[in-house]
Amino acid sequence: MGLPTRALIAGAGITGLSTAYFLAKKGISSIVVEKRQNIGGMAVPVDLGGVRMWQGVHLLHASSKENRALVEELAGLMRPDCLVVRPSAKVFYGGDYLSYPLMLQELVARFGFWVLLAGGFHGFWFALRKDALNPAFDSFEDVARSAFGDRVYRMFFADYTKKLLGVEGKEIDAEWALKRLPLPGFRRLIEGLLPWAGFRGLSAHDMIGEVQFVGEEGMTSLATGLVQACKEKLRLELNCKVKEVHWGENGVEGVVVQREDGGQEEFSDVFVVSTMPLPELLRCLVPPPPEDVMEVSSRLRFRGVTFVGFAFEKRPSLKADWVYVQDEAFIFNRVGDISRFTSNPLLVAEVSEERAKKCEGNLVEKVLCDLCRLPGLENLGEPLWAGITSENRAYPLWHKGFRQDLKRIFAFIGSIKGLYSIGRQGAFEYLNMDECARMALDLVSTVIDE
Numbered sequence: 001m002g003l004p005t006r007a008l009i010a011g012a013g014i015t016g017l018s019t020a021y022f023l024a025k026k027g028i029s030s031i032v033v034e035k036r037q038n039i040g041g042m043a044v045p046v047d048l049g050g051v052r053m054w055q056g057v058h059l060l061h062a063s064s065k066e067n068r069a070l071v072e073e074l075a076g077l078m079r080p081d082c083l084v085v086r087p088s089a090k091v092f093y094g095g096d097y098l099s100y101p102l103m104l105q106e107l108v109a110r111f112g113f114w115v116l117l118a119g120g121f122h123g124f125w126f127a128l129r130k131d132a133l134n135p136a137f138d139s140f141e142d143v144a145r146s147a148f149g150d151r152v153y154r155m156f157f158a159d160y161t162k163k164l165l166g167v168e169g170k171e172i173d174a175e176w177a178l179k180r181l182p183l184p185g186f187r188r189l190i191e192g193l194l195p196w197a198g199f200r201g202l203s204a205h206d207m208i209g210e211v212q213f214v215g216e217e218g219m220t221s222l223a224t225g226l227v228q229a230c231k232e233k234l235r236l237e238l239n240c241k242v243k244e245v246h247w248g249e250n251g252v253e254g255v256v257v258q259r260e261d262g263g264q265e266e267f268s269d270v271f272v273v274s275t276m277p278l279p280e281l282l283r284c285l286v287p288p289p290p291e292d293v294m295e296v297s298s299r300l301r302f303r304g305v306t307f308v309g310f311a312f313e314k315r316p317s318l319k320a321d322w323v324y325v326q327d328e329a330f331i332f333n334r335v336g337d338i339s340r341f342t343s344n345p346l347l348v349a350e351v352s353e354e355r356a357k358k359c360e361g362n363l364v365e366k367v368l369c370d371l372c373r374l375p376g377l378e379n380l381g382e383p384l385w386a387g388i389t390s391e392n393r394a395y396p397l398w399h400k401g402f403r404q405d406l407k408r409i410f411a412f413i414g415s416i417k418g419l420y421s422i423g424r425q426g427a428f429e430y431l432n433m434d435e436c437a438r439m440a441l442d443l444v445s446t447v448i449d450e
């Protein structure tokens with residue numbers, strides 16, 4: 001027996017809307033159910049009393065060569081509002097700005113030859129072990145220390161990880177380092193030593209300086225473009241959340257959704273693509289999953305980010321489109337200047353949710369005070385406007401052993417015919433928007449095959 005011919009998609013973020021779009025291209029209809037009042041999920045600006053408050057800098061780019069054509073297609077949906085940019089970034093470290101990606105000459109000038117030589121030695125040894133011996137690393141800290149040495153780990157990664165994720169590097173799975181750090185491999189080392197071999201600097205973000213896309217309204221343009229491209233194949237339900245997913249031997253049996261006013265509606269004869277947080281999906285299942293699945297699911301945690309935005313009379317002179325701030329003494333992890341891409345004048349600082357909570361009523365003052373300590377921003381003056389938003393599931397927190405936990409959960413989900421869980425929160429993966437769209441596209445191919 002094949003799958004039903006209609007999809008119920010939980011969540012109208014980039015993953016959910018991309019799924020609807022790729023299904024529509026194959027002639028399959030979707031009902032997208034979104035608990036918020038707007039589409040686009042965590043990628044889009046939020047309306048704060050008429051001001052479009054960006055939740056950090058969001059640019060569409062290809063995270064891998066394979067995704068380039070896909071990104072071009074998505075950017076096409078953003079037109080005529082689509083701007084093409086080549087963003088720049090810097091790291092603020094020890095009172096000064098460093099280029100990002102990090103350049104060897106600058107690092108030598110800043111930290112001295114011997115620190116770098118020691119780091120290089122670690123890198124060489126790491127590349128050898130990683131490529132030849134493939135040891136099992138215990139944690140993020142273990143990988144980063146092995147790859148860069150103790151000193152570089154403390155200088156660059158220890159504080160920043162704690163700031164971003166709220167836990168020590170030793171509590172985070174080694175896979176986070178493999179995903180997030182510019183780990184040395186022999187190719188990188190050779191390129192680093194031979195500048196003409198194409199070395200572009202050390203960075204976990206190879207896309208900096210590459211072509212990227214953004215709309216005047218940020219990723220609202222992408223979300224709107226995806227919806228419009230679905231035409232009559234999409235029914236969109238906002239302010240409405242998935243409450244129960246009923247399943248049995250034959251797979252998904254039906255879905256109950258609840259509107260803001262308390263009214264409910266049931267859908268049967270649908271397959272379900274969930275992009276909501278994985279633990280939340282499991283809690284919606286009727287009957288509930290086996291106990292061991294619920295137990296491993298209770299270990300999945302997310303980390304939130306609070307965004308503090310300001311508009312000033314004069315355009316602030318931030319040294320790059322965005323600046324990473326390693327230093328523990330500054331409350332924010334990153335500051336982005338939205339006015340570099342659009343006519344929106346906001347300067348947005350990202351603060352981890354925990355640190356934001358500790359500030360209680362003083363968050364705006366504290367962020368403003370720290371902004372004025374950044375060279376170049378000393379004379380910001382009084383803001384014309386300030387606003388705060390939060391995204392409480394911005395980052396999946398990859399605890400040690402999380403991959404095993406995910407395996408158990410997805411073995412269970414995979415046993416329910418017509419149930420899929422994808423996207424940043426749904427797959428518990430650290431995904432960029434292009435990777436979300438890729439996951440949606442791959443899922444649609446699987447569904448069509450079934």
Ligand SMILES: Cc1cc2nc3c(=O)[nH]c(=O)nc-3n(C[C@H](O)[C@H](O)[C@H](O)COP(=O)(O)OP(=O)(O)OC[C@H]3O[C@@H](n4cnc5c(N)ncnc54)[C@H](O)[C@@H]3O)c2cc1C
Nearest residue numbers: 011013014015035041042056059241242276423424432433
């Ligand atoms: C600070 C920051 C900056 C980033 N910058 C970039 C960038 O520059 N480029 C890039 O490519 N990526 C960036 N990303 C990543 C990007 O935001 C995500 O990859 C993408 O937005 C995830 O989309 P999603 O649809 O998977 O998840 P979400 O956007 O979280 O969508 C899930 C949706 O499900 C809804 N939902 C939850 N529960 C229910 C329920 N029970 N019923 C119905 N709906 C429900 C939620 O309201 C939400 O709208 C950034 C992320 C962060 C946090």
